[in-house]
Amino acid sequence: AKESGRNNYQYFTAAMNARVSQRLLLENNLRQALARQELALHYQPQYDLHSGTLVGCEALLRWRQPEQGLIPPDRFIPVAEETGLILPIGQWVLREACRQAQAWQDAGLPPLVVAVNISAVQFRQANLAALVQEALAASGLSPCWLELELTESMLMEDGERHTQTLAQLKAMGIRLALDDFGTGYSSLAYLKRFSLDKLKIDRSFIRDLPQDAEDAAITTAIIGMARDLGLETLAEGVETEQQWSFLAERGCAQMQGFLRARPMPADEITALLGRHRSA
Numbered sequence: 272a273k274e275s276g277r278n279n280y281q282y283f284t285a286a287m288n289a290r291v292s293q294r295l296l297l298e299n300n301l302r303q304a305l306a307r308q309e310l311a312l313h314y315q316p317q318y319d320l321h322s323g324t325l326v327g328c329e330a331l332l333r334w335r336q337p338e339q340g341l342i343p344p345d346r347f348i349p350v351a352e353e354t355g356l357i358l359p360i361g362q363w364v365l366r367e368a369c370r371q372a373q374a375w376q377d378a379g380l381p382p383l384v385v386a387v388n389i390s391a392v393q394f395r396q397a398n399l400a401a402l403v404q405e406a407l408a409a410s411g412l413s414p415c416w417l418e419l420e421l422t423e424s425m426l427m428e429d430g431e432r433h434t435q436t437l438a439q440l441k442a443m444g445i446r447l448a449l450d451d452f453g454t455g456y457s458s459l460a461y462l463k464r465f466s467l468d469k470l471k472i473d474r475s476f477i478r479d480l481p482q483d484a485e486d487a488a489i490t491t492a493i494i495g496m497a498r499d500l501g502l503e504t505l506a507e508g509v510e511t512e513q514q515w516s517f518l519a520e521r522g523c524a525q526m527q528g529f530l531r532a533r534p535m536p537a538d539e540i541t542a543l544l545g546r547h548r549s550a
């Protein structure tokens with residue numbers, strides 16, 4: 272028993288060491304990723320649910336690591352947040368998304384709102400509004416074409432400073448969206464405290480529509496509440512025609528999902544926009 276206990280222990284530490292060194296490798300590689308230009312943005316189209324028009328796109332980070340291949344954001348963003356690397360990376364995302372949105376407009380394509388995910392770590396920076404302003408100024412993009420995606424937990428954090436940051440961003444004319452809506456906190460008080468523009472209904476409520484009665488009730492309630500509060504709604508993760516019609520019938524404004532388009536490189540969006548213009 273003693274013998275096998277020791278073996279288990281050795282096995283355990285070996286597995287743990289492997290995990291720790293894998294994590295260190297990821298962290299060290301991530302430190303180089305920006306300078307080595309391994310990061311890129313893909314863009315996922317967002318459509319008006321009634322006209323079917325392309326109205327916006329969400330910028331989604333991609334990391335092509337030379338040895339490990341494509342590493343999904345769910346794996347490296349937590350590491351970037353723990354190490355603080357999310358700050359330079361997040362600023363690069365903001366600048367690159369604004370630059371791209373302005374480049375589409377400069378090419379004479381129909382203007383699109385570009386949505387950028389903001390990490391809680393970025394949101395805690397006292398100078399976030401100034402950093403956003405810097406990205407807009409560098410690109411020449413008008414603030415009305417930039418949407419920042421925040422999460423419920425970020426708005427719950429610390430009242431004073433966050434209220435001020437949000438007020439500054441709104442005063443600049445930037446759009447604010449609440450990401451993964453419905454998965455965070457049960458308190459809805461912040462919906463009236465902050466001036467948001469849009470609720471993004473989380474994919475987990477959309478997935479089993481229209482069959483799942485609870486999800487149907489929740490989604491319908493969110494759309495109705497948003498309408499009464501003067502907020503736009505976007506359904507995330509729409510994958511079927513039935514989901515599309517369910518949402519359209521209930522007055523949801525926009526959708527984003529594999530049914531219409533996956534995240535894609537900027538040049539594919541350029542082609543989509545070109546077709547939109549000639550249509």
Ligand code: C2E
Binds near residue numbers: 315330345364450508
């Ligand atoms: P998110 O903000 O909720 O982004 C939407 C995710 O859902 C994306 O995954 C997208 O590819 C996926 N998705 C969209 N439509 C569908 C669908 O119809 N079906 C399914 N199954 N999935 C769909 P992705 O690109 O892997 O991003 C994962 C998460 O990583 C994002 O979730 C976001 O939290 C984070 N992330 C991505 N880019 C950034 C970034 O630039 N900054 C920060 N802070 N976080 C980011």
Ligand code: CA
Binds near residue numbers: 329388420450
């Ligand atoms: Ca998002």
Ligand code: CA
Binds near residue numbers: 450
């Ligand atoms: Ca989301």
Ligand code: CA
Binds near residue numbers: 451
């Ligand atoms: Ca998410």
